[in-house]
Amino acid sequence: DSGVTQTPKHLITATGQRVTLRCSPRSGDLSVYWYQQSLDQGLQFLIQYYNGEERAKGNILERFSAQQFPDLHSELNLSSLELGDSALYFCASSVAGPVDTQYFGPGTRLTVL
Amino acid sequence: AQSVTQLGSHVSVSEGALVLLRCNYSSSVPPYLFWYVQYPNQGLQLLLKYTSAATLVKGINGFEAEFKKSETSFHLTKPSAHMSDAAEYFCAVTPRGNYQLIWGAGTKLIIKP
Numbered sequence: 678d679s680g681v682t683q684t685p686k687h688l689i690t691a692t693g694q695r696v697t698l699r700c701s702p703r704s705g706d707l708s709v710y711w712y713q714q715s716l717d718q719g720l721q722f723l724i725q726y727y728n729g730e731e732r733a734k735g736n737i738l739e740r741f742s743a744q745q746f747p748d749l750h751s752e753l754n755l756s757s758l759e760l761g762d763s764a765l766y767f768c769a770s771s772v773a774g775p776v777d778t779q780y781f782g783p784g785t786r787l788t789v790l
Numbered sequence: 791a792q793s794v795t796q797l798g799s800h801v802s803v804s805e806g807a808l809v810l811l812r813c814n815y816s817s818s819v820p821p822y823l824f825w826y827v828q829y830p831n832q833g834l835q836l837l838l839k840y841t842s843a844a845t846l847v848k849g850i851n852g853f854e855a856e857f858k859k860s861e862t863s864f865h866l867t868k869p870s871a872h873m874s875d876a877a878e879y880f881c882a883v884t885p886r887g888n889y890q891l892i893w894g895a896g897t898k899l900i901i902k903p
Contacts, residue, residue, distance in 0.1 A: 722893070727891065735890050
């Protein structure tokens, strides 16, 4: 158990819909990262937050947004969903930056029908 | 742009044999380097990382990796494979001064009895 929790574990929804994925980091970690893992594109870094502020942005679509709240939990919002958004979405946390060990949650499997 | 190449999407070895998983990066300035492991239906777990201390890095579960600047490589090895090592292994880099992890495509390690 990494100490990072993600909810829900599975999500099935339809094209055009909007969903919210939630992540709680390990106690004491200030950074939260979001990743997408799909068969087509492999593991892709989406975005990083550090202590509530956006720190780095990767291959995140404009339809996707994220935030980190004062209690350090984070949410990833995916809107106008397309079939191609079906993937595993991982959240990870670390003490500060990416050189620190990142601890991964179990992931949320999103299926868009 | 920085990239990571993992040679071989699948590597098969016999139980007890040497494990060698290859990773090369493209950068004139050595980045920070990581190996992560993903067991089936689980999140990723850090095996080891190189952050410019010793070039031979020891990790968990008997794995080690050697940073070779002249070859821009960071290959992962284990002297004797165990059935429990069957998993997917990802090499990742963080360019210095950057905050995101750039991932290789992954190598599935298959252990033959």
